[in-house]
Structure formats: structure tokens, C-alpha cells
């Protein structure tokens with residue numbers, strides 16, 4: 001396994017702390033944060049206008065990132081390393097001279113950073129979990145609310161540690177692709193069929209959303225909060241079904257869903273969590289709720305990373321994406337599957353497999369086939385300034 005360096009070998013010796021300058025202390029705090037309260041890697045989206053300049057200096061994405069994530073998860077649960085990190089932070093905090101006039105400004109920020117990290121180490125990371133708030137800002141169209149000031153759409157998510165470093169449990173953590181897709185949804189909900197005006201005018205009073213491989217549930221829960229923020233008429237029902245297949249991931253998904261959008265009888269937005277294994281989903285699965293009705297919107301973030309995934313997901317989408325209807329009312333909205341995946345250097349085959357599987361017109365269903373209708377490249381940066389590229393696919397019936 002690719003190893004993350006532990007605090008005992010990475011931090012300057014405790015007795016030498018008073019001799020360290022502020023830059024070196026801040027570098028140590030950045031390192032501790034990357035272990036005990038990490039930012040989701042490659043989740044900060046660069047705006048489109050910057051793309052041409054950024055493309056020219058793209059670096060190869062870090063192919064070892066899933067391995068590094070597993071190693072960090074392992075490190076986070078190591079009680080000896082955490083105890084050492086806490087001892088080091090306590091020594092750092094007591095080395096600051098509070099009476100010092102120079103304490104203002106940069107030093108004050110460093111002290112606050114150290115104190116908040118100490119709280120994190122003493123609390124949640126004891127179980128190897130990380131709790132983070134994710135906020136995206138929604139600017140409502142003027143015709144929907146009369147307001148144009150951004151509305152924060154926030155969810156609080158728990159990442160748990162990987163099951164004995166089993167890669168099958170990668171959904172225990174939130175991945176950059178989920179942040180990218182959430183950002184796109186909140187920035188332009190209309191592009192995903194989410195608009196109060198459209199939904200309120202629609203004759204059918206329900207809108208069904210499915211997420212495949214939901215992991216910690218970021219995308220589903222952000223969509224849920226977004227739908228709560230737009231002014232839907234009370235008669236409208238939105239059902240969001242967040243799915244995964246790995247048992248501990250599903251349990252964590254359920255907890256995250258319940259903590260953010262608890263079931264309430266009078267709420268028009270409901271989030272359900274459900275097991276769905278792409279490898280075994282077939283027509284028999286569509287006989288049972290909640291898969292016995294088609295979905296108007298299907299979402300997937302970072303769910304194609306093994307050669308067979310695209311084929312399995314194609315089969316799920318074939319069964320579950322609402323087909324275009326000849327009736328006038330429903331033809332005004334066409335259902336799509338939106339997929340975001342990182343372009344990892346070693347996974348070129350997987351990215352290509354999406355285009356191959358969703359381009360072949362050999363899978364005709366009622367005269368329609370699923371096709372990639374649009375794709376785009378999105379560039380993000382990590383907290384160390386490294387660039388990570390994602391590809392977005394809009395897939396639908398043609």
C-alpha cells in the first residue's frame with residue numbers, strides 16, 4: 001500500500017517547537033489537517049473561463065490517490081499516532097505567548113487552526129471518522145422567488161474509515177466527483193430538470209431521482225436540500241432514492257440521509273436509501289419498489305472504475321430511466337442520466353468504456369437506445385494546487 005507518513009516521523013520534535021518559524025508550523029498544521037480533517041481531493045471546480053489556460057499546464061492526475069486515501073484512513077484510526085498529534089498540538093498551543101503583541105494577525109490564525117485541529121483529533125477522528133460540512137450556493141432565478149441573493153445549500157456528512165482497507169468499501173468516503181456533480185446541480189438545476197416553474201407546471205405531480213453508487217450520499221442530499229429550497233407546490237412529491245451495495249457504506253449512507261433530511265410526513269421531498277448492486281440488477285429487480293417505477297433523473301459520481309462497470313450501469317439505466325413518451329405533457333421533459341468521473345491516468349479504459357457502451361446502437365429498447373448526448377471536461381484543483389480533470393456525460397434515450 002502507498003504509505004502516508006505518520007505524525008511521529010513527519011512533525012518537528014516537540015522540544016524544538018519554539019524554534020520553528022511560522023511557515024514551518026503552518027506547513028505542519030496543513031499536514032495534520034490532511035490526515036485528520038482532509039478536504040475532498042480535487043473538489044474545487046475551476047470556472048469554465050479559465051479552462052484553456054489551465055489545460056495547457058495540466059499535470060498527470062495522482063494515480064495513487066485511492067491507495068493514499070486507504071493509507072490515510074488507516075493512519076487516522078491509529079491511536080498511537082493520534083495521541084502523538086494531540087501531544088504535539090498541545091505543546092504548540094502552550095508555546096504561543098498570549099501576551100505577545102505580535103500575537104495578532106497571522107499568529108492568531110495559526111493558534112486558532114491548531115486549537116480546532118486539536119478538537120478534531122480529540123473528537124471524531126478517534127473512530128477514524130471525518131465529519132464535514134459541504135456548502136454550495138444556489139442563485140434562484142428571479143421569476144422563482146424575486147430574490148437573487150445566493151442561498152447556501154449545506155449538508156453535514158460523515159465519512160467512515162474503509163473496512164479493513166478493503167477497496168470494496170471506497171464509498172465510505174466522499175470523492176471529488178460527488179463535489180463536482182453537486183456543484184453543477186446547484187449552479188444550474190434547470191440543466192437537470194430541477195426548476196420550480198417546470199415542476200409546478202407539470203401535470204404529473206411526482207419527480208423521481210435515483211443515485212447509483214451514492215457512497216456517503218453527498219449528491220442525493222444536496223439535490224434534496226436544493227429541492228427543499230426551491231418553491232415547489234405542496235402537492236408535488238419528490239422521491240430521491242440513494243443506492244449503494246456495500247453493507248457498511250449503506251449503513252453510513254442511511255445515517256447521513258437521516259441526519260440531513262429526516263423523514264417528515266408533511267415534507268414533499270423524501271430521501272430513501274436502498275441496496276442496489278449493478279452487477280445483479282435485472283428485470284426481476286424492477287418488480288419491487290422503489291425500482292418498479294421509472295426515474296426522471298439518474299445521477300452517478302465516480303462510479304466507473306472497473307472494466308465491467310459501464311456495461312452493468314448501462315443495464316441498470318436501461319431498466320430504470322424513464323423512456324420518452326409520445327404524450328404531449330410528458331414529452332416536455334426528457335429524462336437523463338448524468339455521470340461525472342475523474343480522468344485517472346490508469347483508468348483511460350474505463351472512461352473510454354462509457355463512450356463505447358453508450359454509443360453502440362445494438363441495445364434497442366422500444367426503438368430507443370441509450371447514447372452519450374453530451375460530454376464536457378471539468379478541471380478542479382486540490383488543496384495543494386494540483387489539477388484533477390473530470391469528464392461529464394449526459395446520457396439519454398435517442
Ligand SMILES: C[S@@+](CC[C@H](N)C(=O)[O-])C[C@H]1O[C@@H](n2cnc3c(N)ncnc32)[C@H](O)[C@@H]1O
Pocket residue numbers: 168169170171172173174175176177178179212213214215216217218243244245246249276277278279300301302303
Ligand atoms: C468511488 S466511490 C464514489 C462514491 C460517491 N458517488 C462519491 O463520489 O463520493 C464508488 C461507489 O460505487 C459503489 N459501487 C461499486 N460497485 C458497485 C456495485 N456493483 N453496485 C453498486 N454500487 C457499487 C461503491 O460502494 C461506492 O460507493
